[in-house]
Amino acid sequence: MKLTFLGAGDMFSFNQGHNSVLVEFSSTNLVIDFPETNFKALREMGKDLNDIQNVFISHLHEDHINGLQLLGYYCGVHSEIKPNLFVHSTLYDLLWQTLRTGLEHSTFGPKSLSDYFNVQIFDDEFTVEGQTFRAIKTLHVPGMISHGLLCEPHFYYSGDSTLDEDFVVQISSNVKTIFHECHLQNEQLKSHTSLEEIMSLPKEVRDQMVLMHYEDRYTDIMEKNSLEERTGLKIAAAHTEFHFS
Numbered sequence: 001m002k003l004t005f006l007g008a009g010d011m012f013s014f015n016q017g018h019n020s021v022l023v024e025f026s027s028t029n030l031v032i033d034f035p036e037t038n039f040k041a042l043r044e045m046g047k048d049l050n051d052i053q054n055v056f057i058s059h060l061h062e063d064h065i066n067g068l069q070l071l072g073y074y075c076g077v078h079s080e081i082k083p084n085l086f087v088h089s090t091l092y093d094l095l096w097q098t099l100r101t102g103l104e105h106s107t108f109g110p111k112s113l114s115d116y117f118n119v120q121i122f123d124d125e126f127t128v129e130g131q132t133f134r135a136i137k138t139l140h141v142p143g144m145i146s147h148g149l150l151c152e153p154h155f156y157y158s159g160d161s162t163l164d165e166d167f168v169v170q171i172s173s174n175v176k177t178i179f180h181e182c183h184l185q186n187e188q189l190k191s192h193t194s195l196e197e198i199m200s201l202p203k204e205v206r207d208q209m210v211l212m213h214y215e216d217r218y219t220d221i222m223e224k225n226s227l228e229e230r231t232g233l234k235i236a237a238a239h240t241e242f243h244f245s
């Protein structure tokens, strides 16, 4: 199984794609979140939008879902097969409310989300090519539904989240890598995880971490390298690959 970053940027990133990864299995794939910046990243990897077979949505902020409408239309025109869209049961109605203004009306009459995607509503977990992915409820913005994704024994992917220190320490012994969001800025943002918080974790946990969802400043390779050297932390970037076996 190979995980490749399509983008590692936050909502206000313009020089890099918004945060999303492509997980490739021997015969299928899964994309976690679907920002519009994925189109360019996938093309750069020699892939087309209709190559995407499974999508999971962590939450409904624009930078994580603003490519879904185009993905649905594109696959409808260029593919016989609809991508599977894995949506947590608590998120489904809200996702359709968000997307319906662009997807409901068509020259063939009213359409639903299921006309564009093979919608897979789940409660706790879903499976792709025999691998279980468990949704972990996270605290991102109070009142907002958001989930990370646990793929044991390989990785945990936080999505956008404040730091749940107890959980991260607890699952660190169950997975090889922890992909965690961190804005890498000095000021504390209430809905995200700060560098200071990451640095407060035990060193053995930090060593397993790869940081993502950060501002454009660290697309500058000198800035990124300098921060990695200073902290000993790893920072993801577009096209960074991780292999799991």
Ligand SMILES: [Zn+2]
Residues within 6 Å of the ligand: 010, 011, 019, 061, 063, 064, 160, 213
């Ligand atoms: Zn975000």
Ligand SMILES: [Zn+2]
Residues within 6 Å of the ligand: 059, 061, 140, 160
């Ligand atoms: Zn968010």
